[in-house]
Amino acid sequence: MKRVARLVAVGLVLVVAAAFAIGRPVAWVEAALIMWDIAAAGKGTLWQDVTPPPRQSTVHWPGGEGDLYLPAGQVRAAMVLVPGAAALGRDEPRMQALARSFARAGFAVLVPELPEVRRLALSRRDADRVAEAMRYLDRTRSGVPLGVAAISYAVAPAVIAALQDDLAGRVAFVVGIGGYRDSEAVIRFLTTGVFRPRGDSREFRVEPNNYGRWVFVLANAGRLDSLSDARLLEEIARLRFVDREADIARLAAGLGPQGRAVLALMENRDPDAVGRLIAALPGGIRREIDGLNLALHDLSKLRGHLILVHGRGDPMVPYSESQDLAAAASGADVSLFLVDDIGHVEFTAVNIRNAWTVWQAVSALLAERR
Numbered sequence: 001m002k003r004v005a006r007l008v009a010v011g012l013v014l015v016v017a018a019a020f021a022i023g024r025p026v027a028w029v030e031a032a033l034i035m036w037d038i039a040a041a042g043k044g045t046l047w048q049d050v051t052p053p054p055r056q057s058t059v060h061w062p063g064g065e066g067d068l069y070l071p072a073g074q075v076r077a078a079m080v081l082v083p084g085a086a087a088l089g090r091d092e093p094r095m096q097a098l099a100r101s102f103a104r105a106g107f108a109v110l111v112p113e114l115p116e117v118r119r120l121a122l123s124r125r126d127a128d129r130v131a132e133a134m135r136y137l138d139r140t141r142s143g144v145p146l147g148v149a150a151i152s153y154a155v156a157p158a159v160i161a162a163l164q165d166d167l168a169g170r171v172a173f174v175v176g177i178g179g180y181r182d183s184e185a186v187i188r189f190l191t192t193g194v195f196r197p198r199g200d201s202r203e204f205r206v207e208p209n210n211y212g213r214w215v216f217v218l219a220n221a222g223r224l225d226s227l228s229d230a231r232l233l234e235e236i237a238r239l240r241f242v243d244r245e246a247d248i249a250r251l252a253a254g255l256g257p258q259g260r261a262v263l264a265l266m267e268n269r270d271p272d273a274v275g276r277l278i279a280a281l282p283g284g285i286r287r288e289i290d291g292l293n294l295a296l297h298d299l300s301k302l303r304g305h306l307i308l309v310h311g312r313g314d315p316m317v318p319y320s321e322s323q324d325l326a327a328a329a330s331g332a333d334v335s336l337f338l339v340d341d342i343g344h345v346e347f348t349a350v351n352i353r354n355a356w357t358v359w360q361a362v363s364a365l366l367a368e369r370r
Contacts, residue, residue, distance in 0.1 A: 071108070195320050322338075
């Protein structure tokens with residue numbers, strides 16, 4: 001571990017030296033320090049030592065609220081930061097640390113409250129909530145570039161928000177970290193481990209992620225008409241979280257048609273059966289899947305700079321989804337960064353092998369400031 005830390009430190013020194021030799025030295029050094037600050041996930045870093053702490057407050061707008069992080073100095077860009085599915089939502093410590101990292105760099109960062117996120121779910125309504133947060137930030141921080149950044153499954157509502165007619169021409173940048181384009185392809189990957197990288201005729205298969213499958217169940221159980229099925233599915237999911245081989249036969253036997261349809265999809269390992277099993281899901285779940293399916297939206301309407309970051313070994317969403325998202329956004333200036341070793345948005349795993357790519361992604365975002 002100490003050897004890795006030394007190698008990363010050497011890499012940062014080389015980046016700093018190169019920055020002063022060529023190009024934009026201040027911004028490039030900032031990118032290196034921010035990258036290390038993000039990897040530290042809130043622990044003390046040099047970036048925190050050389051920049052004043054941001055101001056944090058809770059703000060409200062009609063129908064919504066969020067936490068606003070403001071730089072101590074000039075606001076150079078405004079960004080809505082959308083949390084992924086996590087029980088703590090905007091209170092998640094890593095999310096707060098990320099907001100502070102970029103607020104120190106001159107971003108006004110607004111993290112909205114998304115109620116479904118706290119029960120590990122996302123909803124089409126979240127796209128409307130994100131859009132309202134962007135409108136609020138645009139009204140109160142006019143004159144600087146406006147953008148949105150989202151993590152994991154929250155990329156879909158963020159992109160849908162950026163496509164709104166009144167925002168599309170105003171949004172300067174969209175950042176997607178570990179996001180997706182096609183909901184059905186993501187479910188196929190979660191349940192069977194199958195994906196196909198863009199430009200590759202081969203189909204790849206990995207071991208399906210146990211956590212991802214049962215989070216899907218917990219997120220959608222409440223969308224069933226049958227309360228009995230919802231309770232049984234939640235109990236099944238919690239058992240399988242602890243032990244992927246847990247005996248659920250007794251619980252499964254008590255399920256009605258809706259619960260059986262959800263369980264059949266989660267236990268399926270045949271990629272060719274996924275479409276049929278999704279079609280058999282209860283209407284409430286299908287509507288939410290379609291509502292956040294970017295494959296059903298005209299992404300060529302996206303403008304500005306689309307910055308996509310994805311781990312090559314992501315166990316929750318295959319990196320092919322960011323590749324497809326990049327290809328579909330034909331009207332945007334797209335930067336795609338595929339990163340080794342960070343899993344599913346695990347930036348604490350920055351190391352000497354992936355630091356260059358992560359640094360490029362951070363630099364791309366910093367370049368959007370005025």
